[in-house]
Amino acid sequence: xxxxxxxxxxxxxxxxxxxxxxxxxxxxxxWFSLLSNTEIVFAIIGGIILGSAISHFGFSNLAQxxxxxxxxxxxxxxxxxxxxxQMYFLVIFMISLGIVMRHTPFIPKFLLTPMYIGIGFxxxxxxxxxxxFLVKKVIEKQ
Numbered sequence: 001x002x003x004x005x006x007x008x009x010x011x012x013x014x015x016x017x018x019x020x021x022x023x024x025x026x027x028x029x030x031w032f033s034l035l036s037n038t039e040i041v042f043a044i045i046g047g048i049i050l051g052s053a054i055s056h057f058g059f060s061n062l063a064q065x066x067x068x069x070x071x072x073x074x075x076x077x078x079x080x081x082x083x084x085x086q087m088y089f090l091v092i093f094m095i096s097l098g099i100v101m102r103h104t105p106f107i108p109k110f111l112l113t114p115m116y117i118g119i120g121f122x123x124x125x126x127x128x129x130x131x132x133f134l135v136k137k138v139i140e141k142q
Contacts, residue, residue, distance in 0.1 A: 003076040007134060010070055013082035014130030017063070017123045024120030027102070031109040031116075039110045047117025051125065054118060059126035067133050 004012070028047065032040050066083050073081065098116075101107050 001078040004079050006070050006073050006077055009082050010130050010134055014127045017127035021120045021124030024116045028113045028116035031113045034109045043113040046114035048121055050118030051121025054122035055125045059122045060129055063126045063129035
């Protein structure tokens with residue numbers, strides 16, 4: 001397993017969370033052509049409200065726990081250690097659920113769109129916990 005400095009690990013986690021958040025919001029935006037203008041507005045507003053709540057009450061806390069745990073590691077650690085190994089099962093489940101939900105004809109896109117925007121926005125905004133931590137570390141060194 002490749003080992004990296006724990007600051008790099010925090011950066012990898014932040015980039016991954018940002019990237020996945022943007023990807024989910026991009027997928028949701030592709031469904032806009034299937035929605036009416038009113039549905040698009042509600043999807044965006046509902047997604048941002050949902051995402052803000054998910055970020056504040058869930059993902060930001062998870063990011064902080066990841067940062068705290070990474071901080072306890074020795075200087076060099078496995079590149080995949082930015083989250084607990086048990087969380088990878090949840091990630092696999094969520095990816096699988098997303099694929100099934102996207103491809104099932106029983107869930108209308110006007111319901112999926114705000115969910116994807118919400119989870120994407122939550123991941124994107126919570127990813128800044130990682131960047132804020134890194135900036136503080138850089139400032140502390142100066």
